[in-house]
Amino acid sequence: MTRSAPLPGLRLEKRHFNALDLSRLVAACAVLFWHYQHFFVPPVDYQFHVNRQVVSPLYRELWWLFDYGHVAVQYFWAVSGFVFAHVYLADAGARGRFWLARVARLWPLHLLTLGLVAVMQAAYSGANGTEFIYHHQDARHFLLSLGLAHYWGWQADQSFNGPSWSLSTEILAYAAFWLLLPSLRRSPFSMALMAAVLALALFFVKAPDGPVLTCIGYFFGGAAVYGAALQRGLKAGVLAVLAAALTLAALWLGLAWQWGDAATLAGTFAALMAMLAVDTADRDDRLAVARHLGDASYGVYLWHFPLQLALVLLLDETLGSRAIARQPAFLLFFVGLSVLAGFASHRWFERPAQRLVLKLARRGREGSAVAV
Template structure:
């Protein structure tokens, strides 16, 4: 029995380019940047919040890789912007998107999220039993665990990051997904004219200091990514325009950093400088020479969610066997950790994420058929 053919894309809502390989590859690079930012966790002893790590003294390769160690966290904003663009590319032209959107999100995100959540809960329980306090993320209670299950643990009800801490960005992104799903009919009518005002208003509220700033930032970056896709649909994003936009963002970021000392504005400008440059590379890659980027980008989600459980496990082993974490200052250990996290990301995608995703979609199909 053959599967029914998927309906043809809605006209005028998908750009001619089928895959954005450089954009996919950039997701792997962004997840790699987060590893450098969180590497400092290895040097945090069993204490509460507020411990300062002297990265310049303790981390190997600090000076040549200073930007990654000090600013690797800004890759999260880049993830959000890319998500907005990719969601527009995937869902605007899909007439079945509104119906299948959430089951596709559940199948893609939740299996690995729930697995790493339970694993971190166990590892943190062991670490707390040994040291009397949790490792890095100290909100290890039933409230935060139950909020984490539906990825609602960073919607404003939390005391701080908890359990698999990096998943906080997924929690905020769920709300961006919800806004995208609600606005999907309007986005199809006028992608740019709907997405851009949403992004501008939400980011304006963020810069004004409204509560729940991470949620506002996420939604703002996400819909800026969506609005850029809307501009692409109008044929505005030619190679010269993308290069000029990237250079303009670099200049804006430099002015924001040096004249106004505005960190948030600098991150915003820098994020989209990289974003426009990556799109320019994709546009220039007419021969699909970067097709490998599709497969490499698939590992980014696993790298992002696995690296903290790996850190907790490694710290437990180091504390039990060596009694000192000085080994983390060795270049070989940094390379080992990076390689382990990347290997975990690729293995996770192949043997955990894809099979689980197919199983969830298969189960959902059976439920739909029964209904």
């Protein structure tokens, strides 16, 4: 089926944001460093504090990744908002295709890793009497996870493939985007900005379901940046100045005021502005080699915990110790293995599964049309 021409005035002339794609892969890898501390958590049935400074290899050189890699999740949300605005605002048929596209892209790998983690957690629990890191491995959390509803406020805590919590909250941001799409088309910047400010304001005043509110806030913040670009265009110099100003604001908020949430907000959009500045300056598309690197970020993000759990099971069984994880070579091995898994997953599982889901949906629609 041929798609109609893009709606006028709702899509930037620049089709590909290569630096932004590359940054998604870098952000996924940043999360790996934050979660590397899991290797040093013994079999306990309660929260265990890891002294990252003592046990993490290369901590002196990479302390900022080990201590702050988790804020890459907020960056993912902001980038998603920008990308969704770029893809869907000008697509006249977006609302009809939106959810099928999301299911085909997200659920196959989520379901695969969910099942694998459930099996390996059972093995770990059988050997140690408790679960590894995420302790809510029950039927209720499994059923919630099947629908990616496991971090909407009904959960006791993270469960099964724990990092997927951020994907669960993002589903609600998608729903808000889908509902607001007609209004966003009429006023891309102001509508997205209002949604972002409302969600983040509720978060900062400690309203319930803070993770969901932050996700929606960052997501629509990214969409608002896209709306501003539609109105004013993308100018590398302006973006670079904004990135520098937001970086200084993040440092001031974090160091002088010890206000981590506000510093993360400023730093996230500083990074987004910086990547957009690079993309805007790249008029000859010299960064085209990075165009598809971001495709692996979803796989890196969802595979790294199952891989970590598999390595822990192997180390506990064969060596009886995880001391090897304190070696720099093992850190590089884990990060490299996760990245390779991300690329392999995208090529040999995610894309084929996506095509299969879309093909089955198309057949279903054709069958329904014939029956009528």
